[in-house]
Each structure stands twice: as C-alpha cells, then as structure tokens.
Amino acid sequence: MIKINLYGQDDDKMSKSKYEIIKDFIIEGISSGKFKEGEKIYSENMLSRKFKVSRHTVRRAIMELEFEGLLVSQKGKGTFVAKKTADSSKCIAVLTTFISDYIFPLIIRGIEKVIAHEGYGLLLFSTDNSYEFERYHLESIINNPNIDAVIIEPTKSALPSKNQELYKKLIQKDIPIIFINTILEGIAQNYIITKDQEAVYRLTCSLIKSGCKKLLGIFKGDDLQGIKRYNGFEKASREAQAEFDAIFFTSEEYNFVHNRAAEVISREKFDAAVCYNDKIALPLCVKLKEMGFRIPQDISVTGYDNSLLSTLTDIKLTTVEHPKEKLGEMAAKTAVAMIKKSRSGVKAEIECEIIFRNSTKGGF
Template sequence: MIKINLYIQDDGKMSKTKYELIKDFIIEGINSGKFKEGEKIYSENMLARKFKVSRHTVRRAIMELEFEGLLVSLKGRGTFVAKKSADSSKCIAVLTTFISDYIFPLIIRGIEKVIAHEGYGLLLFSTDNSYEFERYHLESIINNPNIDAVIIEPTKSALPSKNLELYKKLIQKDIPVIFINTILEEVTQNYIITKDQSAVYKLTTNLIKNGCKRLFGVFKGDDLQGIKRYRGFEKACKEANVEFDAIFFTSEEYNFVHKRAAEVISREKFDAVVCYNDKIALPLCVKLKEMGFRIPQDISVTGFDNSLLATLTDIKLTTVEHPKEKLGEMAAKATIAMIKKNKVHVSEEIECEIIYRNSTRGGIQECLKA
C-alpha cells in the first residue's frame, strides 16, 4: 500500500496544495486498483479540468510521482502506472533549458534513440532558463535513487550560477553527468559542445570578404554560447579592421530584442548583422523589411543553429549548422559508455558547418561552392 501524507495547519485543520491533492488522487487510484500497473492514467488536460488547475500544476504532481517510481511518462503516448520490474531503475535524466521547441526536440530525439536501444528510460526536465526551476529539478534529480546518469544544459551559463552548490553535489554523486551545448566554468565536468567561437568567426569573415564594412552583432549575454559567439564575431572584425558594434540581451528580452536591434541598425547604417541564433535573426529580418530594408542588398543577416526557422519564409537564412540530433546521440553514447565503465571522461567540441543562403551577399554563390 502506498502511503498518503497528511499536512496539518496550526489550527489543526488539514491543508494541502493543489498539486498534492492531485498526487493523492492518483495514489488512491493505484492503491484501489482503479489505475492498474502498466495502464494509462487520465491525461494532463483531464486532470487539469477535474481539479480546476493549470497543466503546470498537474505536471508537477506527475513529475513527483515519476521521481517516486509510481508513474512513467512516454512521449506522445501519455502517462502510465509504472511496472514493477528488475529493470525499472534503468533511467537517464535530461535537464535542458527547453524541451518542446526550437532545436531541442531533435536533441532529445538523438538521446532517446540511443538510450532506448540500450534499455534505459528517459526522464525529461526543462528549466525554462529559470534558476528557480533549475533548483527544483536539480534537487529532485539528486534525491532520486533510480537515476543512473544525467545529461544537462545549465541555465544562464555565462553568469555565476545560483545553483552551484547543487551542481557540485550532483557531480559528486556516483553517476555520470555530462553537459551539452555549454558548460559551467566553476566546476570540472564532462561535456559535448559545439565550437561556437570558430563558427561565428568563419561566418563573420565571409561577410567581410563579400563586401560588408560595418557589422553589427546581437548576442545573448547570459549564456556562455552567446559570449563565445561574440568573441568569434569580434575577432574577425578586428583582424579585418572593419567597423563593428554589438548589443547583448538576456533571456527575459528574447521576444523583443529584434526591435531594439532594428532601431540601432536603421540609425547607424550597418550593412551586416550577425545574430545569436535563428530565433533572433528571422524576426529581425521581418522587422527590417517592414522598415524598408532590402535583404541582402541593403543588409546581410545571419543566424545560428540551422533550425526550421531558417527556411520558414522567402528569406532563407545563412546560418551555422548545429548538430542537434547528432549531439544528442553523442551525449547518450558517451553516457552509456560511462555507465558501463568503458569511458571515464568526455570532453568533445564539434566543428560546425556554415550553411549559405540568400540572406547574405554572395550567399547563393557560397552555397554552390560548398
């Protein structure tokens, strides 16, 4: 029988939060046999309607029951009562800034493909680039005895981590921990990342070779990828002795930094802009076109990641090819090797290819050459 905890207020009355009520409902269903082993429980939407709460609240309840080994969530299929078996503890946790959008589904797919073949389950967590969510998930992972390894992308990696003590505690556990996309410089770690600086250096050098003389950069200032990409941009501009400037934005400014960048470009008459990623480059292109700029005749625009956004409109972005699924596969294979003690340390940096398209001067010609 699974125990249900009671919470007592100072006045002697029992009080529970909404997510705890949902947990108790599911536990009672398992105890009574209403939710049988291996069977699907109610969907998150159904539970949200039943308890008149948000899906986020439902998700928290389900995640805690997953940590406790009572439920298993299968991507695209739903949530099931966990089966009691000898292999039930074979599980790898993945904690990234995002899960369901941009390039992250492909990274997750690469990880999932490898670990499923090895017989491991997958626990997915998203910080939404928030220290608060990161702390909550790190504590849950650290306290979960059924996790065999962790693949992780830290939050706001360019800043001193507010959760550094938890990262140190996690790394000290007797399980493999591998960082992807970026690292935390304050701790020694295993990692698989991309060569961000050299990729943007090559991209910027190509812009200059194709006649761009006044370059502008838009980079994320609170993660290490953004800082490294800026360094590549800066190095190329200084070596070519061209005029350049840049602005930095934070996670909270993601959705409107393109408007600020467009205003600066219009005022200062830059002829090329190097963006942190496609998620910034595409709305910037749209904004610049609204302001009367012709792309690439008046201004060249580049992105990073070669996401689906890169070819979404008539402006096809010149961008950097992030390995996405390959990176996920590499991280998963390294993790499995470390679990099996076939590998003790991982430190890999992946070279990235430039994809040339019509958002930059000479883009088509460069594409044909490639």
C-alpha cells in the same frame, strides 16, 4: 519510458489546481486497485470530459505521474499503470534550459534514441533558464538514488553560477555528468559542445568577403555560447579592419531585443547583422522588412543553429548547422559508456558547417 517535469514549480506550496485534482483521482484509483498494474487507465478525452478541463490540463497530470513512475504512456495505445520491474531504477536524467521548442526536441530525440536501446529510462527537466528552477531540479536529481547519469545544459553559463554548491554536490555523487551546448568553467569535467567561436569567425569572414563593411553583432551576454560567438565575430572584424559594434542581451530581453537591434541598424546604417541564433535572426528580418529594408540587398542577416525557423519564411537564413540530434546521441552514448566503466570521460568540441541561403548577399 520518458518521464518529464516541465514546470519547475513546487506544487506542494500551491493550492490545489485542476491538474492536481486529476492526479489525486488517478493515484487514488491505483491505491484502491481500480486501476491495476499494467492496465489501461481512462483516456485523455474521457478525463477531459469527466473533469471539464482541457486535454492540456489532463496531459500535464499524466506527464507528472509518468515522472513519478506511476504511469507509462504508449504511443497509439494509451496510458497504463506502470509495472514494477527489476530494471525500473535504470535511469538517466537530462536537465536543459528548454525542452519543447527550438532545437531541444531534436537533442532530446538523439538522447532518447540511444538510452532506450540500452534499456534506460529518461527523466527530463527544464529550467526555463531560471536559477530558481535549476536549483529545484538539481536538488531533485541529487536526492534521487535511482539516477545513473546526468546530462546537463547549465543556466546562464557566462555568469558565476548561483547553484555552484549544488553542482559540486552532484559531482560528489560519483555518477557520470556530461555538459552539453555549454559548460560551467571550473566545474564541467565532461562536455560535448560546438565550436561556437570558430563557426562565427568563419561566418563573419564570409560576410566581409561578400562586401559588408559595417557589421552589428547581437549576442546573448549571460551564457558562454554568446560570449564565444561574439569573440569569433570580433576577431574576424578586427582582422579585416571592418567597422563593427555589438549589442548584448540577457535571457529576460530575448523576446524584444530584435526591435532594439533594428533601431540601431536603421540609425547607424549597418549592412550586416550577425545574430546569436535563428530565434533572434528571424524576427529581426521580419522587423527590418517592416521598416523598408531589403534583405540581403540593404543588409545581410545571419543566424546560428539551422533550426526550423531558418526556412520558415521567404527569407531563408544563412546560419550555422548545430548538430542537434548527433550531439544528443553523443552525450547519451558517453553517459552509458561511463556508467558501464568502458569510458572515463569526454571533452568534445564539434565543428559546425555554415549553411548559406538568401539572407546574405554575395552569390551564396
């Protein structure tokens, strides 16, 4: 059973909203015996009509009741009142910056596939890359006695964590904690990450080899992946004595940094852009095309992650293959093995393949 809290808000501090009214209705139905253990409740369509709200609002109420252990959704069958079982406390929590978009659904799928087979429930938390939401969820995890292990992607990992004390409290619980994608230096004891620096080093070398002479890097400066990717970019550029510069952006600038980068490229005549990920590279390509640039004839552009975005348009991104589902499976297998005491820990860095497509020149 998957239980999800996507919103990160302390709803007790907010006035009653539509989804909370639906939650109260279902809880009252369970308490009164109207909805009995193991029985199906009203469908999402029925609840939507009854309360005159969207299905999204209904789904949020149901998802939160799943998180609280009161409901269970079965694909193609409906939503049921949860049965109380002896194994209901077997649970692994997953705390990531995002859940529902970009590479995260595949990471979650890898985790869920393994732990469902092992008979564990899955608690999903999303911080939205916010310290406040991270604190809220860390406190929830720390205070939940039924969590057997935690898989974590920390918020803004390049900066000193504002929740360092909570991380230390979590570690003191003496349950397995595995960091994924990135780490908190001085705190992370177990981790599964990609070789960010090495991958971007090879990617940058390939651009220089193809004839690119002036390179711009666009990297996220508040997480450790961004710093490591920049280090690989800088190392390759310096070794080749290529001209290079870099733009660093924060989480808050994510959605518009490509506009800034396009202006710099146009003004300074860069012939290659090495982007933090596909989520930056694709809108940069679109913006550059609007400005009259030909890709890759005028400028080569690369991403990272090999996400669905990388092949979404006629510009197919040259990118780094992030082992999304594999990473999730590795983290889940490690968590289960540590729970069972058959493994003491993990320190894994995964080498990533470069996927060459038509956003870069050089005949790849």
